[in-house]
Amino acid sequence: MSKHHVTTTINGEPMEYLCEAQQTMLDVLRDELGLTGSKEGCSSGDCGACTIIVDGNITCSCLMLGVEAEGRKIETIEGIAQGDRLHPVQQKFLEHAALQCGFCTPGFIVAAKALLDTTLNPTEEEARYWLAGNLCRCTGYDKIIRAVLDAAAVMRAEAGR
Amino acid sequence: MASSYDTLKVVGTRPIRPDGVDKVIGRAAFGADMVMPGMLWGKVKRSPHAHARIKSINADKALKLPGVKAVVTAADFPSIPSEEAFVGEGPMNFRDLSRNCMAQDKALYDGHAVAAVAATSSAIAEEALDLIEVEYEVLPHVIDVEAAMADDAPLLHDDLFTQGVEPKPTRPSNIAKKIGFNKGDIAAGFKEAEVVIERRYTTQPVHQGYIEPHACVVSVATDGQCTIFSSSQGQFMVRAYCAKLLGTDIANIRAIPSEIGGGFGGKTLVYLEPLALALSKKAGRPVKMVMNREEVFRGTGPTSGGVIEVKLGAKRDGHIVAAQLVLKYQAGAFPGSPVGPGCMCGFAMYDLPNVSITGYDVVSNRPKVAAYRAPGAPISSFGVESCLDELARELRIDPLKLRELNAAKDGTKTAHGPTFVNVGYVQTLEAAKNHPHMQQKLGPNQGRGIASGFWFNIGGESSAGCFINEDGTATIVEGCPDIGGSRAGMAMMAAEVLGIPYDRVRPVVGDTASVGFNFLTGGSRVTFATGMAVTQAAEKVVVELKRRAAMIWDISPDAVEWKDGMAVPAGANAGNFDPLSLADIALKAGRTGGPISAEVSINAQGAGPGFATHICDVEVDPETGRVKILRYTAVQDVGRAIHPAYVEGQIQGGVAQGIGWALNEEYIYDRNGRLDNPGFLDYRIPVASDMPMLETVMVEVPNPRHPFGAKGVGEVPIVPPMAAVANAIADAVGTRMRDLPMSPPKLRAALDEQNPPRMAAE
Incomplete structure (x- = not known):
């Protein structure tokens, strides 16, 4: 079975890889490119632990094939911080203790970052529905929602400056 | 001090x-994030039958597939005598664990491992699974706990005789054990009672639902030295179990803990590690194994479903004078449900003169249960705390007041033996009573429930x-x-x-x-x-x-x-x-x-006991039967919070799991004993839009045995929610839900029964 050649952009960097037709984007990220920050919790698009951003849209990378990345712009958890500067969502997750085991955290952070790319004024309800595709079994979501709303406030303040 | x-x-x-x-x-490196040079990928072949004799396993075709390096079955593991293991959380037997990891002679549940394969890629390993030929003789199966207790039930184990009954039974049974705790004179207690109520409740098995599936990477060198990198709740537990199951010395195994993506008790035993070690040994290369979600649901956990029969006798003034509890817990395919702690925790919050508690540990064709957060306690407490609410309504006494009247305090002798010290229960009731939540007005179809919980902590x-x-x-x-x-x-x-x-x-x-x-x-x-x-x-x-x-x-x-x-x-x-x-x-x-x-x-020694009291407000949609959690306050004695944010997190997480248990989560089997909902789409755990903010109140009654006063906090928060939600539903719409989960179709049916819908013609 011959492999497919894919040219894409991952976290702002041009990337080429070979993958098999049946490999998911998540398989490619984790097993071919060593980007293991995206997690596999269900491989059926139910848990959101593998969330990435594809051309600005949040996507479960377990439901996307590796070959579909051709010509796209992909953002993964590894690209959310700018060098050693954490994204406000990441910083607020730490400050609010919004992670316990930390396994769902990359997916939540990517999804929340995408929310805040869309709006800096999400209501609690909007944040809850936006993140309803990400499962967390540890926290009961309370501190996650607080962290996201607090990150939005920080980003609003930064944007106003 | x-x-x-x-x-x-x-x-x-x-x-x-x-x-x-x-x-x-x-x-952060979790279980599936590690690789070893030259490693193979291992996969498990699982039984599609709930109960079947394994007549033969033929791996010839699989082994001929290019890339396949090894296949293992039960024949590759030493035969282990029955021996109690004190390695994990809750009862386990080394022989049973070995058979649970790899079926021997019989497959005992849908999803039971029967063989494992290692190949150069995950895809080849997957393909090889289909080439392993297993010949089964399908046997009658039993899923329901009370059906499994019946005299004519299909037997899982020919050598299982009920422990704890005299005279010793001569016929094998699915009832592994009967246990009992008694205090005072139960018959005299009920005679003295002015009000007696007797109710029956049921719960369904629920999975721990950690988001990280089980995963490991192992290496066995030719000299027998083993390295295990895996996600578990205890690297020493992994080492001890693997040494026993593989028949090697503990010193030959180095177990390295990965970051763990949730466990809640479900990772207190091993599933993959022994198989990976056997494959690695046979293939001479490192082996990585990762479960998918379906395997997690079919092959691991969950906690027991159970039947809870509660009988309470009280004086008109609210003093409970007699309390009787009968528990029937599903153990899964091997003995060892948490019915023991279930028995001990049910009435532990109360100072009761006359108590009778009986528990049954029952095997059936389901995955062997694993520990889940306060194992056993949420099940019995759902019954007891619901029944207390029913008693309070009968007596026209405020449910919180009823609990105060009967609350355990320092010096209370429990039915299971120990005398309590360092009890913070009354303080949680007091804090709940004075919380602003109790004053919030409720609208139509809205109701408030309270419930309490106890967990030992160790x-x-x-x-x-x-x-x-x-x-x-x-x-x-x-x-x-x-x-x-x-x-x-x-x-x-x-x-x-x-x-x-x-x-x-x-x-x-x-x-x-x-x-x-x-x-x-x-x-x-x-x-x-x-x-x-x-x-x-x-x-x-x-x-x-x-x-x-x-x-x-x-x-x-x-x-x-x-x-x-x-x-x-x-x-x-x-x-x-x-x-x-x-x-x-x-x-x-x-x-x-x-x-x-x-x-x-x-x-x-000297872990302080954990007590909690929860307040829950719900709104019931009478059209759909959907329950919305409007507000939730969890009060808990935490001893002293070392890092308060993580203590709050434990409480909030336990509450959310309890709400899932109450409203949605359950294992659903078809008539062939196959699990119908092994995925997060059909096994629905709470999502962010299901939940309100979860308020926590940390009462601090310091534990004098810990240098900073800490008590365990992680488990007791899952004990009260099921009854708190049920009590709130009863308060909202007058419908008493005694069977979990209180899912929309069930609640809708109960509402219809209460107020039969009018025909269109009327």
């Missing part, structure tokens, strides 16, 4: 956890090391996987003792070769027991630091005090010396006797 640290600088604050950054940038064996580095920083090595921020707590306690800032202490969870034995992360024990080991190790270091300072000053060690991270002369008589900081002493360590470190191994 708590009093020796009466001015706290670090304990009680909310610093960022030491492993936090790695976890928000995606760098201590146990823990080891830790405190190593002072050359620059005055400290490294803490302990051995309990950090499942919810415990590393932060360890560093905080060490920093408090050493008198140095929190960020000068780095805590590490060591592998089995880096730290003395640690019992696993479970029983709400880590902050208490391992925290105690860490504290004692730091205290030993302080003694040594004082000795070194005394040496430098040439005075007696007794004349040195440790204050704010510095050695100071104890008084004017001791001499006049400038304080020596920890860093000063560390720098000179080489000249004053060498490295400064201490290791401590303890068996921690």
Whole structure:
């Protein structure tokens, strides 16, 4: 079975890889490119632990094939911080203790970052529905929602400056 | 004693956890994130039958597939005699665990492992599974717990005779054990009662639902040395089980804990590691195995479903004079449900004169249950706390008042034996009563429920090391996987003792070769027991630091005090010396006797009991039967919160799991005994849009047996929610839901029964 050649952009960097037709984007990220920050919790698009951003849209990378990345712009958890500067969502997750085991955290952070790319004024309800595709079994979501709303406030303040 | 640290600088604050950054940038290594050079991928072939004799397994075709390197079956594992294991949380038998990891002779549930294969890629391993030919003789199966107890039920084990009944049975049974606890005279108690109510409740099995599936990478060298990198609640547990199941010495295994993506009790035993080791041994290469979600649901966990029969007798004034409880718990395919703790926890919150408790541990064709957060307690408490609410309504007494009237206090003798000390239950009731939540007005179809819960909390064996580095920083090595921020707590306690800032202490969870034995992360024990080991190790270091300072000053060690991270002369008589900081002493360590470190191994006793009282407001949609949680307040005695944000997190997480258990989660089997909903789409755990903010109230009744007063906090929060929700629904719409989950179709049907819908013609 011959492999497919894919040219894409991952976290702002041009990337080429070979993958098999049946490999998911998540398989490619984790097993071919060593980007293991995206997690596999269900491989059926139910848990959101593998969330990435594809051309600005949040996507479960377990439901996307590796070959579909051709010509796209992909953002993964590894690209959310700018060098050693954490994204406000990441910083607020730490400050609010919004992670316990930390396994769902990359997916939540990517999804929340995408929310805040869309709006800096999400209501609690909007944040809850936006993140309803990400499962967390540890926290009961309370501190996650607080962290996201607090990150939005920080980003609003930064944007106003 | 708590009093020796009466001015706290670090304990009680909310610093960022030491492993936090790695976890928000995606760098933390969980079970499936590790690779080894030359590794193979392992996969498990699982039984499609609920109950079947395995007549033959033929792997010839699979082994001929290019890339396939090894296949293992039960024949590749030593035959292990029946022996109780005290390795994990809850009862387990080494022989049963071996058979649970790999079916021997019979497959006992849908999803039971029958063979495993290792190949050069995951895809080839998957393909090879279909080529392994298993010939089954399908046998009659039994899923329901009471059906399994019937005389004519299909038997899972020919050699299982009910324990705890006299005379010893002569016929095998699915009832593995009958247990009982009695106090006072139950018949006299009911005779004395002015009101008696008797109710029956049921719960369904629910899965721990950790988001990280089980995963491991292992390597067995030709000399038999094994390395295991895996996600578990205890690397020492993994080591002990694997040594036994593989028939090797414990010293031949080094178990390295990965970060763990949730466990809640479900990772207190092994599934993949023994199979991966056997494959690695046979293939001569490292092997990686990762479950998919379907395998997690079909092959691991869950906790028991059960039947809870409660009978309460009370005086009109609300004093309960007789309490009877009968519990029937599903154990899954092998004995060992948490019916014991279920029996003990059901009435533990109450001071009752006459009690009779009977429990049955029952096997059926379901996956062997695993520990799940306060194992057993949520099930019995759902029945008892619902029944108390029904009694309160019958007596026209406020449900909180009824609990106050009968609450256990220091000195209360429990039905299961021990006399309580350090009980914070009444304080949780008091805090709940005075909480503004209780005053909030309710609208139509809205209701409020309260319920309480108890969990023992445990201590146990823990080891830790405190190593002072050359620059005055400290490294803490302990051995309990950090499942919810415990590393932060360890560093905080060490920093408090050493008198140095929190960020000068780095805590590490060591592998089995880096730290003395640690019992696993479970029983709400880590902050208490391992925290105690860490504290004692730091205290030993302080003694040594004082000795070194005394040496430098040439005075007696007794004349040195440790204050704010510095050695100071104890008084004017001791001499006049400038304080020596920890860093000063560390720098000179080489000249004053060498490295400064201490290791401590303890068996921690005196874990304080956990009590909680929850308040839940719901709104019922009468059209659909959907229940919305409007507001939730959880009050808990936490002893003393070391890192309050992570204590709150434990409470909130337990509540959310309890709400899922109450409203949605259940295992659904078809008539062939196959699991119908092995995925997160059909097994619905709560999502963010299902939940309100979860308010927590931490009552602090310090535990005198812990240096900072800590009690275990992780488990008791899952005990009250099911009854709290059921009681709130009853308050909202007058419908008493006695069978979990209280899902929309069921509640809708109950509402229809209560108020039969009018026909269109009417």
